[in-house]
Amino acid sequence: MSDIPDLECRAVSKSYDDFQAVQDVSFSVPKGTFFSILGPSGCGKTTLLRMIAGFQNPTGGDLLIKGKSVLEVPPNKRPVSMVFQHLALFPMMNIGANVGFGLRQLGVNKTDIKAQVERVLERVGLGGVAERSVSSLSGGQKQRVAIARCMVLEPSVLLLDEPLGALDLKLREHMKVELKKLQSEFNTTFVYITHDQSEALVMSDQIAVMNKGAFEQIGTAKDLYYQPQTAFVAGFVGEANKYTAKVEAAAANGLHLVTRDGVHLRGVDTGDRLGQGDTAQVFVRPEAIRLSRKSADMDQMANTGAGQVESVLFNGANSQLILRDARTGSELNVALPQTAEFRDLTKGDQIHFGWEADQTRCYRQGT
Amino acid sequence: MTSDKSKLGFILLLAPLLIWLITLIVLPHVGMFLVSLREKTGIREYETSFANYAVFFNEPLYWNTFARTAYMSIAATALTLLIGFPVAYYIAKLTRGRTKTTLFLMCLIPFWVSELVRTFGWMILLRETGVLSSFLQYLGVVSGPVEFLYNDAAIMTGLVYTSMLFMVVPLVTTLDSLDDSLIEAGYDLGGTNWSILREIIIPHAMPGIVSGCIVVFMLSLGNYLTPILLGGKDSLWFTGLIYNQFITRFNWELGSAFGFLLLGLSSLIVFLALKLSGQSLGKTMGR
Numbered sequence: 326m327s328d329i330p331d332l333e334c335r336a337v338s339k340s341y342d343d344f345q346a347v348q349d350v351s352f353s354v355p356k357g358t359f360f361s362i363l364g365p366s367g368c369g370k371t372t373l374l375r376m377i378a379g380f381q382n383p384t385g386g387d388l389l390i391k392g393k394s395v396l397e398v399p400p401n402k403r404p405v406s407m408v409f410q411h412l413a414l415f416p417m418m419n420i421g422a423n424v425g426f427g428l429r430q431l432g433v434n435k436t437d438i439k440a441q442v443e444r445v446l447e448r449v450g451l452g453g454v455a456e457r458s459v460s461s462l463s464g465g466q467k468q469r470v471a472i473a474r475c476m477v478l479e480p481s482v483l484l485l486d487e488p489l490g491a492l493d494l495k496l497r498e499h500m501k502v503e504l505k506k507l508q509s510e511f512n513t514t515f516v517y518i519t520h521d522q523s524e525a526l527v528m529s530d531q532i533a534v535m536n537k538g539a540f541e542q543i544g545t546a547k548d549l550y551y552q553p554q555t556a557f558v559a560g561f562v563g564e565a566n567k568y569t570a571k572v573e574a575a576a577a578n579g580l581h582l583v584t585r586d587g588v589h590l591r592g593v594d595t596g597d598r599l600g601q602g603d604t605a606q607v608f609v610r611p612e613a614i615r616l617s618r619k620s621a622d623m624d625q626m627a628n629t630g631a632g633q634v635e636s637v638l639f640n641g642a643n644s645q646l647i648l649r650d651a652r653t654g655s656e657l658n659v660a661l662p663q664t665a666e667f668r669d670l671t672k673g674d675q676i677h678f679g680w681e682a683d684q685t686r687c688y689r690q691g692t
Numbered sequence: 693m694t695s696d697k698s699k700l701g702f703i704l705l706l707a708p709l710l711i712w713l714i715t716l717i718v719l720p721h722v723g724m725f726l727v728s729l730r731e732k733t734g735i736r737e738y739e740t741s742f743a744n745y746a747v748f749f750n751e752p753l754y755w756n757t758f759a760r761t762a763y764m765s766i767a768a769t770a771l772t773l774l775i776g777f778p779v780a781y782y783i784a785k786l787t788r789g790r791t792k793t794t795l796f797l798m799c800l801i802p803f804w805v806s807e808l809v810r811t812f813g814w815m816i817l818l819r820e821t822g823v824l825s826s827f828l829q830y831l832g833v834v835s836g837p838v839e840f841l842y843n844d845a846a847i848m849t850g851l852v853y854t855s856m857l858f859m860v861v862p863l864v865t866t867l868d869s870l871d872d873s874l875i876e877a878g879y880d881l882g883g884t885n886w887s888i889l890r891e892i893i894i895p896h897a898m899p900g901i902v903s904g905c906i907v908v909f910m911l912s913l914g915n916y917l918t919p920i921l922l923g924g925k926d927s928l929w930f931t932g933l934i935y936n937q938f939i940t941r942f943n944w945e946l947g948s949a950f951g952f953l954l955l956g957l958s959s960l961i962v963f964l965a966l967k968l969s970g971q972s973l974g975k976t977m978g979r
């Protein structure tokens with residue numbers, strides 16, 4: 326029983342007249358998973374979610390919930406609930422009536438509704454607000470009411486469409502933790518859509534990266550960050566310095582590349598089977614780059630260089646340096662090491678840098 | 693200094709409205725009320741009394757007409773709402789861009805001609821030798837000419853037609869402001885068409901419904917042309933009685949009393965309807 330996933334999409338596609346919004350998306354979400362779909366604006370996330378909820382019909386593929394196809398099931402009969410981007414709480418009802426709406430549709434009797442509503446409101450930390458009006462709540466509280474309104478129906482899958490988008494930064498940080506906590510408390514499968522990678526990375530068990538209507542990679546946050554499989558994922562998830570370079574030599578132990586500016590790079594092939602003469606996209610994470618005031622420290626590094634500090638972006642533990650590479654004049658983003666040694670770095674200082682070949686991920690240049 | 697200036701500005705801005713209210717509404721009504729309290733005791737001799745009002749309550753024809761006007765107007769309002777709501781919903785929610793503008797304009801078109809011409813249009817359609825009658829004869833449904841005019845249905849048709857715009861416009865405006873995602877959320881939570889209509893759409897549209905109904909009811913109650921032309925001699929519309937008293941009988945005293953009774957009646961019905969539906973005028977107009 327337990328190996329039947331709560332939600333499964335098989336080659337789901339959606340095309341409008343002359344535009345393919347979602348193409349051949351396949352994935353399955355096991356029970357109790359927090360599954361995120363991460364992608365830039367306009368990549369088709371909402372379209373995909375609305376197909377799962379039943380507001381739009383796929384033009385191809387199949388959707389299964391708990392192993393049963395739901396293509397023929399109208400939205401009000403599907404065992405999924407959706408938290409809308411702007412929450413869509415009913416302003417004409419008080420909070421209790423909002424949360425009880427789904428139960429009323431099922432014909433549950435009044436006293437039971439009251440009890441269940443109170444119980445679910447307590448679980449989201451809002452006991453005793455049932456009589457209040459929607460407008461009397463703060464942004465974060467509304468968020469929790471919207472989740473309670475869905476959870477009271479005990480859906481198989483809860484769909485969330487950028488529910489934190491409307492909140493301010495501080496509250497968003499707070500709600501991230503809160504959402505994850507709620508999910509593990511209810512132990513319900515969440516499918517969460519966002520274009521904010523930090524939301525996806527922090528909360529999710531599994532993340533799918535979506536681009537131009539198709540999935541690029543599905544994996545855990547760590548997979549996506551450390552082993553991105555495509556150039557898009559490498560560039561989209563986390564920060565990276567990016568080069569375009571020609572493969573000079575391809576050997577079993579790595580690649581030798583040369584950028585257009587003549588910089589030699591040593592990197593690893595990520596599975597694109599790059600050969601001599603191919604154009605590659607090369608990604609290096611800011612925290613993979615080592616710094617030193619002496620060039621001798623960099624001798625063992627596969628890739629080295631020197632440059633001038635262009636600016637110091639101080640942000641506590643996440644501080645960054647922008648260096649200007651002496652050879653090419655291009656900018657390089659480097660994480661500032663948390664040691665006393667570099668604390669006094671200021672604009673204009675000369676510094677040496679270097680990184681290992683296996684931190685240099687190379688992908689075939691997209692056609 | 694500044695407050696004096698802004699006060700002056702306020703008074704100046706308000707002046708046209710006040711002049712309009714006082715000269716065209718308050719003064720005539722005060723005058724009418726005074727006239728309605730005069731009882732004619734001889735030639736050019738008057739006494740102050742409620743005799744004119746007593747006439748109304750002692751003559752069954754008068755208060756029957758009065759009651760009939762009220763319930764016909766209420767029925768016309770309900771019918772307009774019933775027809776107007778789906779139309780407004782369609783315009784506001786199911787169409788976009790150009791189609792929406794076109795449909796909206798189509799609701800307006802009948803109002804480019806005067807009410808008189810519009811009503812004559814209906815007469816051409818409905819009279820014994822009219823379009824509808826001829827068409828039915830042509831189809832062989834009926835053997836001889838049929839008179840569709842001069843009955844309650846004809847009055848009702850005319851009233852609903854005349855009032856439709858005043859129902860559709862406020863409804864479209866309020867329905868337009870209803871966020872589509874609320875309706876989707878309703879379906880998502882298991883709602884049926886009916887429960888979403890009842891619990892989400894109608895409560896949201898309530899201000900539009902109330903203001904539309906008030907306007908349509910007032911228009912129907914005070915309508916003179918449509919009931920007289922489409923209902924004929926037996927239309928028994930209260931405004932017709934008032935007209936008779938003023939113009940045919942030169943009995944301004946009784947006419948004024950009738951006018952005041954009509955004012956009282958319409959206010960009372962609107963008040964009761966607001967109370968019954970749990971709405972308030974402030975809430976409706978404030979939105």
Ligand SMILES: Nc1ncnc2c1ncn2[C@@H]1O[C@H](COP(=O)(O)OP(=O)(O)OP(=O)(O)O)[C@@H](O)[C@H]1O
Pocket residue numbers: 341342344346364365366367368369370371372373520
């Ligand atoms: N009815 C439609 N007809 C044609 N194209 C559409 C229609 N609806 C959406 N699209 C297109 O489909 C693409 C995906 O839209 P979608 O709303 O799913 O994006 P999204 O990933 O949710 O973006 P965002 O993060 O901005 O919400 C967009 O390029 C959009 O222009």
Ligand SMILES: [Mg+2]
Pocket residue numbers: 370371372
């Ligand atoms: Mg979207």
